[in-house]
Amino acid sequence: MAGSALRRLMAEYKQLTLNPPEGIIAGPINEENFFEWEALITGPEGTCFEGGVFPAKLVFPSDYPLSPPKMQFTCEMFHPNIYADGRVCISILHAPGDDPMGYESSAERWSPVQSVEKILLSVVSMLAEPNDESGANVDAAKMWREDRAEFNRIAERIVRKTLGLS
């Protein structure tokens, strides 16, 4: 089982290195263990996260890509779809029937033809457009809805922090 997972992860790493999507770098933390990756995600332009560089960890199960990886930001984050401890909560990281948030049926789910690249691109979209209906961080979801100016101030502080400017 882990054999096909390893082969697939190596192929995905190669693909991401040769054709990196804009604003995203990802790869194994060390090449001895392909089941733990680090990703650096640039905050999307024109959003309150613009200019930030956000580090995250991806942990793959031994039956990847049949089951999805887990993803967790390792920097401070304040976002409706990210738990206080950094865990990312979006539909593509869940197989159907395995969604504590009860996502809409049209939301993109995990299936074996998805990839790390698709996940990271979804996370970029999530930074740009939070889904405040499935709040992993209730405070952030509430503030995003009710006090956007304050939300933007917190985001800016976090952006500066990721750049070592705070």
Added chain:
Amino acid sequence: MGDETREADARVEAQVNQDVLIMEQQRQIEEEISEAIPLVGAKEDLSATLEKEYISDPIYSMKVKDLSSKYSSIRRTRPDGNCFFRAFAYAFFERLLTNKDEYKSFYDIVSKSKDELIDLGFPQFTLEDFYDTFMEVVERVGSGEMAQEELYELFNNQGQSNYIVVYLRLITSGKLQKDADFYLNFIDGNRTMTAFCHLEVEPMFKESDHIHIIALSAALNVGVRVRYMDRGDSTQVIAHDFPEGTTPAVHLLYRPGHYDILYEL
């Protein structure tokens, strides 16, 4: 924010985490049960094994009697949501080991399937991963050198066995999307065929319904006869052929929630 709201919010968050924990535990229990059963089991004498299973159940015992007038053996598969696809693949590949004509027409269909799926919008990069493994197995099946034991071992190797299931799911999804106008008549709710496939067909461990069987058998042009054994009144075990009117190449036994392989007398 007042203390009350904060408390309420904390409860909501705790609730969500409880849900995650419960789901994880449920999945673990299901995994433990299903992993006790091999992905594909050995061929067993049908009447001996099923009579024993239903010794204190008069309705099922009657049906086992009917079934054993038509079938000699049964091969069980792991109840992990993939049983239809795995049972279908095993039964059909086993047949192809010795049936050159059917192999050739099957090979022609599946070797074209990758390009068809890419045309439908499947991502080439990840699709190829499954296609390549699937075709390696198919070519081995057609090599004329493969023994029953090798097929059995291969289907009990999780990596290869599951990749075969994934690729059959993709072929099924491709057929459903290609002929969406027709298949949309069979699905509930107000959703697109693509959304249905993303939720019910492509993910592993999602159980199969009639629509999956119709689409896969039509896509591969392989007849499937399913024998339905349930608590209904009939003394007979009713047969359904997919697609209707074809000669079955694969015989499966359906008991609520699960498919196993049948062998004719």
